[in-house]
Amino acid sequence: MDITMTDAWRALCTHAEHSADLELRSLFADDPERVGRMTLSVGDLVVDLSKNRVNPAVLADLIALAETTGVADRATAMMRGDRINSTEDRAVLHTALRAPMGQMVTLDGEDVVPGVHRVLAKMEAFTDRVRDGDWVGATGIPIETVVNIGIGGSDLGPVMAYEALAAFRHPRIRCKFVSNVDGSDLAAAVSELDPATTMFVVSSKTFTTQETLANAQSARRWLVDRLGDDAVAKHFVAVSTNADAVAGFGIDTANMFDFWDWVGGRYSMDSAIGLSLMLAIGAEAFSEMLDGFRIVDDHFVTTPLSENVPALLGLIEVWYRTFCDLPTRAVLPYSRYLHRFPAYLQQLDMESNGKRVRLDGEPVTYETGPIIWGEAGTNGQHSFHQLLHQGTTVVPTDFIVMSAPDHTNDQLTGVEAHHDLLVANCLAQSEALAFGKTAAEVAATETNPALVSHRTFPGNRPSTTIMAPSLTPSVLGQLVALYEHQVFTQGVVWGLNSFDQWGVELGKVLAAAIIPELAADHEPALNHDASTNALIRRYRAMRK
Numbered sequence: 001m002d003i004t005m006t007d008a009w010r011a012l013c014t015h016a017e018h019s020a021d022l023e024l025r026s027l028f029a030d031d032p033e034r035v036g037r038m039t040l041s042v043g044d045l046v047v048d049l050s051k052n053r054v055n056p057a058v059l060a061d062l063i064a065l066a067e068t069t070g071v072a073d074r075a076t077a078m079m080r081g082d083r084i085n086s087t088e089d090r091a092v093l094h095t096a097l098r099a100p101m102g103q104m105v106t107l108d109g110e111d112v113v114p115g116v117h118r119v120l121a122k123m124e125a126f127t128d129r130v131r132d133g134d135w136v137g138a139t140g141i142p143i144e145t146v147v148n149i150g151i152g153g154s155d156l157g158p159v160m161a162y163e164a165l166a167a168f169r170h171p172r173i174r175c176k177f178v179s180n181v182d183g184s185d186l187a188a189a190v191s192e193l194d195p196a197t198t199m200f201v202v203s204s205k206t207f208t209t210q211e212t213l214a215n216a217q218s219a220r221r222w223l224v225d226r227l228g229d230d231a232v233a234k235h236f237v238a239v240s241t242n243a244d245a246v247a248g249f250g251i252d253t254a255n256m257f258d259f260w261d262w263v264g265g266r267y268s269m270d271s272a273i274g275l276s277l278m279l280a281i282g283a284e285a286f287s288e289m290l291d292g293f294r295i296v297d298d299h300f301v302t303t304p305l306s307e308n309v310p311a312l313l314g315l316i317e318v319w320y321r322t323f324c325d326l327p328t329r330a331v332l333p334y335s336r337y338l339h340r341f342p343a344y345l346q347q348l349d350m351e352s353n354g355k356r357v358r359l360d361g362e363p364v365t366y367e368t369g370p371i372i373w374g375e376a377g378t379n380g381q382h383s384f385h386q387l388l389h390q391g392t393t394v395v396p397t398d399f400i401v402m403s404a405p406d407h408t409n410d411q412l413t414g415v416e417a418h419h420d421l422l423v424a425n426c427l428a429q430s431e432a433l434a435f436g437k438t439a440a441e442v443a444a445t446e447t448n449p450a451l452v453s454h455r456t457f458p459g460n461r462p463s464t465t466i467m468a469p470s471l472t473p474s475v476l477g478q479l480v481a482l483y484e485h486q487v488f489t490q491g492v493v494w495g496l497n498s499f500d501q502w503g504v505e506l507g508k509v510l511a512a513a514i515i516p517e518l519a520a521d522h523e524p525a526l527n528h529d530a531s532t533n534a535l536i537r538r539y540r541a542m543r544k
Contacts, residue, residue: 001069003495004365008064015058016323022053024434024460042309043295043478048465051434052316052396053324062315063305071311071492075301078488081107081262085499086359092499093260094267094484095297098290098477107262119258119272124283126237126255127275130199131170131282138231139196146175147189148276149219150203151211152504154239155179156347157269157480158203160340161277161289164476167337167406168281175276178219181211186218195226200236201276205259207238207245210508220250239272264499266347267484270477285473292477300485310482313464314489320396320462321370322494330388331374333400334426336407337471341400342374345483352487352498359497368494374398378425389432389457397433397463400479401426404470426465433461518543 003009028034028050038050054062066072078084081091096105099113106112129135133142148158159177162169176189190198200219204212216236223235232250239257240246246256257272269277270290278286296310305311320326331342354369375383377399388395405419436459442452466482468475491498517524517536526533 001495003065003069003493006065006068008061008068011061012058012065012319012323015061019053019324022055022058024051024053024462027053027055040307040309040312042299042303042482043292044468044472044475045309045478045482046467047309047313048467049312049316051430052462052464053460054316054319058319059306059312059315062312062319065318065493066305066311066315066489069493069495071489072301072305074492075485075488079105079297079301081105081112085264085497087497087500087502090499091262092264092267093262094264094270095293097263097268097270098293098297100294112260112262115258115260116271120283120287123257123272123275123278123286126257127278127283130279131173133172136234137196137199138227138234141196142172143199144172144174144197145193145199146173146276146279147193147198147200147219148175148177148203149179149186149200149212149215150177150239150273151179151181151209152347153265153268154203154209154212154273156266156340156344158274158277160338160344161269161274161476162280163340164335164337164471165277165281165285165289165473167471168285168473170280170282173280175280177276178215179211181214183218186215190219190222195223195231195235198223198235201239201279202236202249202251203239203273203275205241205261205265207240207242207249210511216249237275239275264501266351269480281473289473289477292472292474292479293481294477295474296478296481296485300481310485311489313482313486315493316464317370317396317486317490318493321368321490322366325367326370326394326396327367328371328373328393328395330380330384330395330397331372331400332377332380332397332426332429333374334377334422335400335402335471336376338400339376341479342372344480345374346372348483349487349490351501351504353491353494353496354503355494355496355498358495360495364494364496366494368490368496377429378422381425381429385429388461389436394461397430397461399426399430399463399465401465401467402469402471402475403467406471430463430465432457433459433463435459436461 035050039048078092079095081093083089083091085092091107093105093112096112097116099105101117103113104111130143136142155177162175178186178189202216220232223231233252236251237255238246238251241258243253243256247253257275259268259271259273263271270293300308300310331345333341349372350369357363401423436457439452439456442455446452446455488498517526518539526536
């Protein structure tokens with residue numbers, strides 16, 4: 001279907017032509033009920049949409065667009081196991097990873113939920129042994145450090161959640177995360193580790209991922225050089241589906257944890273890919289996180305679009321990206337523990353919807369896929385917030401804030417007031433972005449007329465504020481699922497396949513050809529473009 005030919009699309013184009021009329025000061029002044037009507041909740045999350053540049057007419061036509069493109073039907077198809085990832089002929093069932101036992105989710109006639117819970121039970125039994133000290137390394141000493149080796153979704157999700165749930169970690173067990181094939185990453189991770197108390201979790205679905213296997217092999221050599229070959233079985237476990245490759249590496253396949261091809265990498269942190277996280281926070285907290293995911297899953301498939309929080313977030317992003325031509329969105333968590341959340345969302349959103357062709361293979365004729373970036377507050381206020389407030393580019397912004405602090409106060413006194421200061425800054429930023437400060441308001445207090453224009457804030461910069469009581473495992477699960485379904489909604493409206501990632505493949509293929517050329521003993525024959533050929537030769541010369 002060409003959505004540009006629909007009535008809802010044409011109506012939104014008309015709204016966009018008059019978007020200058022959507023001025024936040026006026027929208028608030030003209031509608032005293034705006035905040036109440038546009039503040040919604042799902043689970044523990046309260047989401048204030050009122051500072052977005054939309055009015056009831058725009059929202060009505062966005063909802064009509066979602067109905068025309070079948071967002072609700074496609075969500076149902078996803079969750080029942082239809083192969084909606086058509087370019088790879090796969091189902092998309094990450095929601096089954098948090099389905100309760102007894103709920104049936106079928107794929108090709110088989111209920112996948114019992115298999116999910118078998119893996120969770122295996123993870124729980126293993127992590128309990130490690131956390132209790134019953135699992136010991138080759139020298140008989142309990143494990144104290146877990147090094148997760150993965151890349152992409154096998155790294156971004158676990159490290160984000162490990163950082164976010166710092167308050168729930170085991171007091172003895174710490175985790176490190178290695179993803180970059182740059183040897184400095186692994187070297188830094190193991191530099192101060194005791195191999196006798198170190199465990200490596202190698203996460204690769206096929207156990208062939210180039211970067212992950214390079215790091216895993218080097219980690220294996222580091223361990224074997226110190227403890228011998230027999231130590232590998234006690235110090236390495238795998239998250240994979242390739243038992244032969246895992247066994248060939250020296251890992252006991254009894255210590256291999258499965259996941260499935262219907263789990264995309266960027267949607268996999270709540271599968272066995274989260275093994276390192278479970279080792280850190282325990283099976284009970286991990287289960288609470290899954291419960292949080294499920295709360296938003298249920299909301300997404302049962303709530304009308306007019307009250308459906310992730311769907312509305314997705315539709316508002318479609319409005320900004322496609323109709324208002326705003327190319328980027330900032331995600332600003334006012335929580336130090338969520339400092340990796342923007343990076344996690346970069347992959348979730350940009351790998352899912354950074355596409356230039358529709359499901360039917362035809363080129364899109366409109367803008368898709370916002371650029372996602374961000375930083376934990378209040379640090380960003382002293383760097384890029386200048387551009388947010390007074391720059392020439394309007395950047396829709398998500399603020400995320402907790403009403404209770406993440407930290408405990410047993411090591412510090414007088415720190416309680418910090419949280420009020422943190423939250424005040426978050427709320428002030430959203431207020432300043434929305435309403436600014438007019439030239440007349442500046443002139444009323446500024447004695448130097450030459451500075452009036454410099455100190456004027458245009459305002460009318462849209463934002464969404466998401467508030468929760470505290471950063472618990474359940475709340476983290478709710479946040480992640482909220483954005484998963486937002487991204488899904490955007491992809492359906494844009495007519496994209498949000499679940500493949502062919503864009504990462506070409507670089508891998510070319511790199512495989514270049515690697516032997518860089519390392520060749522004799523000058524290789526090069527068949528790249530002139531620039532790449534010259535760079536290869538220059539690198540070889542510098543290496544000599």
